[in-house]
Amino acid sequence: MRKTRKKLNREDLIRRYKTILQEVVDRRPSGIRIKIAQSIGRNKSFISQITNPNYSTPVPKRHLALIFELAHFTPEEKAEFLGYYRSAHPRVGARAADQLSTGETRALRLQLPHLDSAQLEAKLDNMVRDFAHRLSELMRSR
DSSP: OOOOGGGGOOHHHHHHHHHHHHHHHTTOOOOOOOOOOOOOOOHHHHHHHHOTTTTTTOOOGHHHHHHHHHHHHOHHHHHHHHHHHHHSSHHHHHHHHHHHHHHHOOOOOOOOOOOOOHHHHHHHHHHHHHHHHHHHHHHHTT
């Protein structure tokens, strides 16, 4: 008999949504983890942690829209993932899931110059990403 979401503990819920993420990512070409890592400004090992159900590291809500876009989730996979995500993270997950399922969020891609080093480029990417996240949170609270 399958447990309902409410009877599962937080770790089980995280494991469930990460299993869905892992299955979706595993169906994509081999470079998808690197592409996601570069897009969200993290390293490949972080992507391995958030896509592996054996690690309890949750998927940060601010990366969900981009992960859904890059990994090409089907509407059914996205709905199931968000259901478990919402249950695992009731405070932040509900708002994030509602925004993603209703289309309240969007991804914006920017063209930035190449810099002298990969470290500087990663630093710039993280600064722009952090600025956009903080600005959108500020605009939402108005």
